[in-house]
Amino acid sequence: MAGGKTPHFHNDAGHPRIAIGVKEFMCVGATPPYDHPHVFLDMGDDNDIVCPYCSTLYVHDASLSAGQTEPAGCAFDIAADAA
Template sequence: MADHAIPHFANDAGVSTIYIGAREFMCVGAKPPFDHPHVFLDMGDDHEIVCPYCSTLFKFSRTLHADETDPAGCLWRTPAPA
């Protein structure tokens, strides 16, 4: 499967805030199999949004690319088929 057109972010570390470089994205909670329903979130003109499932606060950062996060490592990609 190809990489997602919309970035997917996971919060395995359980941090309260993740800075991201995208305003539209999917939150998966923790990485599978501990994920919650994959929810599409759109900040619109705002600079932050809270996931209604895991309560992670996502904040937009202009200094990050769409596939970057702070803390690093929160981008989730679908594993390649075996």
């Protein structure tokens, strides 16, 4: 994701599957202080990937923007965490 911030996603609700609009991103697990190491994931040519820490299945959905998720509310606001 050259030239921009890498989107971060969380799974506080324990969803088995989260659709996202990007193929390169960071998974944080749950929101701090219950997060796991923030791991960079890259789907490459695939359309899905499983986080090795929390086992969340992320599925690429080209109809979503970089900050959208389905179910809604799984995008992690890096700026809010730094405050």
